[in-house]
Amino acid sequence: MKAAVIHDYGEGFDTIKYEDVQTPVPGTGELLIKVHANAVNHCDTDLRKGLFGVASSMPHVMGVDAVGEVVHVGEGVSQFRPGDRVAPHFMLTCGVCSDCIDGKENLCAHADVLGVTVWGGYAEYLKCGQNHVVRIPDGLSWEDAVAGQVPFATAWEALVEVAKIRLGETVLVTAAGGGVGSAGVQIAKLAGARVIAAAGDDGKLERARELGADEVINYTNENIGDAARALTGGRGVDACLEMIGGDILIQSVDALASGARMASIGAHGGEKIELDFVEFFRKHISVHGCGRSTKAQVERVLALMAEGKLKPVIHKTFGLDEAAAAHEVMESRNFFGRMVLTR
Numbered sequence: 001m002k003a004a005v006i007h008d009y010g011e012g013f014d015t016i017k018y019e020d021v022q023t024p025v026p027g028t029g030e031l032l033i034k035v036h037a038n039a040v041n042h043c044d045t046d047l048r049k050g051l052f053g054v055a056s057s058m059p060h061v062m063g064v065d066a067v068g069e070v071v072h073v074g075e076g077v078s079q080f081r082p083g084d085r086v087a088p089h090f091m092l093t094c095g096v097c098s099d100c101i102d103g104k105e106n107l108c109a110h111a112d113v114l115g116v117t118v119w120g121g122y123a124e125y126l127k128c129g130q131n132h133v134v135r136i137p138d139g140l141s142w143e144d145a146v147a148g149q150v151p152f153a154t155a156w157e158a159l160v161e162v163a164k165i166r167l168g169e170t171v172l173v174t175a176a177g178g179g180v181g182s183a184g185v186q187i188a189k190l191a192g193a194r195v196i197a198a199a200g201d202d203g204k205l206e207r208a209r210e211l212g213a214d215e216v217i218n219y220t221n222e223n224i225g226d227a228a229r230a231l232t233g234g235r236g237v238d239a240c241l242e243m244i245g246g247d248i249l250i251q252s253v254d255a256l257a258s259g260a261r262m263a264s265i266g267a268h269g270g271e272k273i274e275l276d277f278v279e280f281f282r283k284h285i286s287v288h289g290c291g292r293s294t295k296a297q298v299e300r301v302l303a304l305m306a307e308g309k310l311k312p313v314i315h316k317t318f319g320l321d322e323a324a325a326a327h328e329v330m331e332s333r334n335f336f337g338r339m340v341l342t343r
């Protein structure tokens with residue numbers, strides 16, 4: 001099969017080679033999936049550069065999110081057959097540890113990660129276990145399914161499961177121009193919240209408004225805490241989806257109302273920060289780390305996408321042989337929505 005392969009880590013986009021590799025053979029309980037589309041994730045660009053923190057054996061096929069059609073089933077597969085449309089979940093969980101059997105599969109410490117510890121979606125085919133996929137509803141295109149599944153499920157876990165947003169609350173979403181951020185804006189709006197989108201670029205904020213944001217804050221020239229209080233009669237926000245870290249996280253904690261909950265899922269803007277914990281006692285606020293969805297959450301957001309209630313945002317589609325160009329756009333930060341590689 002053809003795949004976009006790396007033979008070593010590298011800063012350069014030419015680290016990615018489009019070439020022939022061995023087509024995977026599904027083992028017991030596994031599916032062979034013909035990949036129809038995959039999306040470029042920040043994990044992929046980090047992995048290419050050797051910054052992901054988990055070693056991959058070389059040569060390696062990246063790709064944490066992909067969708068496709070079952071073309072062959074291994075021995076013992078009972079739930080799927082050729083022709084089924086499926087989305088593999090990036091966490092290939094063990095299914096037997098105490099977290100898995102307790103319904104907290106996203107905490108599984110024994111999971112393989114698609115496209116990281118095993119070959120992923122930058123290929124014509126991939127294999128994974130039948131218990132690691134979710135069905136894609138009829139009527140949802142491959143491109144929309146792959147563009148939406150990870151960002152919407154991630155934002156759902158953060159906002160609905162962790163921050164427990166409720167009808168009528170005010171929700172702040174930072175990095176609202178990113179994949180998870182733009183998904184978070186839509187989910188918070190769907191949940192009946194008043195949504196404040198924050199980003200560092202007016203163009204991205206305009207797009208966030210089109211996706212449902214009620215108010216916007218450009219944090220290149222406004223302090224998030226001050227602006228959020230000005231927009232809420234001095235009270236602050238009830239919940240926050242924060243994805244940047246650094247000074248943006250500090251300003252976002254400052255924006256929280258008493259009793260507010262923050263879901264934190266990224267820190268590219270600064271991993272070590274100084275926070276005054278007195279604010280946490282005084283205002284009864286919490287910050288909760290998260291970022292890994294469950295298959296049930298993926299299934300839920302795919303259904304909402306098929307109903308047209310959540311709209312995936314695609315910046316540009318590429319061919320599988322253009323993975324390097326897609327990485328280049330990803331690292332330019334000059335985009336809104338996802339880079340999708342089609343077949």
Ligand SMILES: [Zn+2]
Pocket residue numbers: 093094095096097098099100108109110111
């Ligand atoms: Zn497990």
